[in-house]
Amino acid sequence: MSRDGGILAFNKWMEAILTNSKATRKARGCSVFNLGMVDFAEASQLQSELIEQRRAGKIPDVILFLQHRPVITIGAFGGEQNIMVPRDVLEKEGISVTHTDRGGDVTYHGPGQLVGYPILDLKTRGHDVHQYVHDLEEVMIRTLDDYSIEAHRDTDYPGVWVGQEKICALGIRVAHWVTKHGFALNVNNDLKPFSYINPCGIVDRGVTSMRQLLGQELEIRDVTNSMIRHFSVVFDTNVHEAR
């Protein structure tokens, strides 16, 4: 789906659900939107709107799937010291830098990386942020297993790893038990920009991608569909694309 197609479908859904109580009743489980390429700031704004509606109980759980243009983001636990190159180098490469309120330190997002922002109400899921992180990691591990990639958790570092290399970063904020931000899975994206930072403040580990491990480009759409299937099972909910 084109970027505008994704945003249009999203806006239509929001309008219908906020003005039509029948649509609200129909909307159960977890609604998924494939938004395509979205600026980081725009995605943050979208999430804030969704969180407000989710808190008020006006919408069901939602997951936004999207990609970002090249951007280095500094999380709530991080600082500029984990960006290793001067700003003008980043500017030349077309990479912007922004602060964000998610958990975690510094990370990079760029085209070809599958980013997911689940807006879930953890009050209906046992008030447990640890379990939520664990479940997200489980979805990633199972999705990667579909591609015969053996991924695992690490007791010292959050995220999902293949050997000593990180393939999926997690960064989450929870306010009033509703989740914001989420995960970033390296599918086809260029890994070079990670060399400009200490990803998540970790210095002794590397990063990898599905493309690097499998030696070929993958359809982001296929990876998303695989992820949606596993999300349904792990989170025990009906995850469906909203129309």
Next chain:
Amino acid sequence: MATELTMPKMGIKITEGTIIEWKKKEGASVEIRESICVIKAKKVAFEVEAPESGILAKIVAKEGDTVPVGGPLAYILQLGEELPSIRRSRIKKREAKRRRGSERPYAVKCCSECEKK
């Protein structure tokens, strides 16, 4: 009586949290359910809500402090209320007791996968 703001239970296996940021300063007025501080637990930034409206009279856990679940973070006062006269030593004693409590021999591991490691 003053309302005690405590380190929330963010999950069944989470025993403590670290203060990242106070969004309100001592002396500020706060509304019930307003986010007043941010804590860190694993990869999550968690916003702590005010349990009561009033004045954020005393912050006892500073930014960077790690506090066990249930431990005091701050006190919120309403008109006519006073801060409890809890001496520092008493708070410390309570924390020590909680810490001992969290080191129970039957404390469970995160998951079967973690146990394998």
